[in-house]
Amino acid sequence: MKLLLLASLIVLIAGCASKSNLPPATITPSAIKSVEQYQYLIGPEDSVNIFVWRNPEVSGSFVVRPDGKITTSLVEDIPVSGKTATQLARQIETVLGQYIKSPIVTVSVGTFIGPFSEQVRVIGEAANPQAVNYRQNMTLLDLMIQVGGLTEYADGNSAVLIRVENGLQKEYQVSLNDLIKEGDISANVDILPGDIIIVPEDWF
Template sequence: MKAKRLMFGFFGAVLVALTVSGCATNNYPAAPAVAADAEYNYVIGPGDSVNIVVWRNPELSMSVPVRPDGKITTPLVEDLQAMGKDASTLARDIEKALEKYIREPVVTVIVTSFVGPYSEQIRVVGEASEPKILPYSQKMTL
């Protein structure tokens, strides 16, 4: 009788353990790591303003708007294509253009006013009380 009771208790404990462990299994694959924020580079577009800093040459440092044709003009560098580039790529292009006039130029470009390329704009039109263009940003909600 005692052995029967012990055997019944043992099987009951095993049954409870199997039931509980069955609830803990996960048949879903792990969610992928989100790295999109770290990889995103803002693309300059018409209407943006960029601050160009030329190290050791403050007379060449200035803030300029990106024209509707996507180009910028600065002293010594005329009609340089800015649209479709990120800030670091534009800085390297300005450095290449300035190499004709300055020895080893170091340029930093900071986007100070964001409108973005046409493909990254949200347009509020129609009978809106304030029609406007908004720059799109990741994880934007309405």
Template sequence: MPLAPRGQDSMPAPYYLIGPGDTLDIFVWRNDDLHKTLRVRPDGRISVPLIDDVDAAGKTPTRLARDIEARLSGFVVDPIVTVMVVDFSGTFDQQIRVIGEAQKPQAIPYRDKMTVLDVMIAVGGLTEFASGNQAVISRMSDGKQKQYRVRLDDLIRDGDIGANVAMNPGDILIIPQRYI
């Protein structure tokens, strides 16, 4: 099933949800000793002074700040907490995973209006063994996993901008090896 080239979206972007691997800057107003920069652990938690482990993954920065405020209120009078995401990884459903014959196969954070060309730039392009025009995007649609063929060789090697298609959060780009 072909994908349409990237067009204008009419829906607003969803709120960012914190995920494992994200780096957070936690600032507690008037309490510099509680200001910390923390990486979200693989279990989705962070360790905050005075209150130990806090679930962070799957929450917006604002929701996490309110949760930390509630837990700190037993130790700090009227805490005001700000959470800023300074390095993004996102939850798995907010990433695009690239597997197969990319120079640097990896999971990358989804950005609004991202295209397959943006993804290929992030992973360093195709290997010399890639069968780019046999690549597929595996995507959940209406509760079912569907695959869409993409023409990476046409896009990257031939400059066919019509082959540049929209990517969605949670997509998996599979680049097979060509047969010799």
């Protein structure tokens, strides 16, 4: 599956230069609403701080394992990945209720990695291609600053944004040269969780 995805991305990179007819990236009203209502979801390698009122012996800081679970002093294998801190607190209250009378739990997140499905990826001719943790109200400019901008070989104005909308994969054109080199802020667009930016090489 990973090899198939990689092969598909390589094909997309190779074909980006010919996709100037793609629609420009925009944000729909429903997407704007999802950004405004965005809540951080816990993911593998996050650290979560669990405080159980009047029960310090079962409180503590825990690192989420790669399988998305944590182990506490009373309960093993609590699934936490993909939940908000509040959802996790209510879940732990239910679990601890088997051992403690009416537990009151507060959860906070110490380090922020997030689920892989929500990370934003930049591949191709970026200075430092990588997966970046999504942050509420993140824009294309924020993302490009984090990956160090473009290489000298990048065809930034032929870059493609891949986004899943209503279960369907869609492609949009983004003008990175205009944004980064020309300072054209109108080329800046909002980024959503799970977006992929593909920056092709300029062959000419």
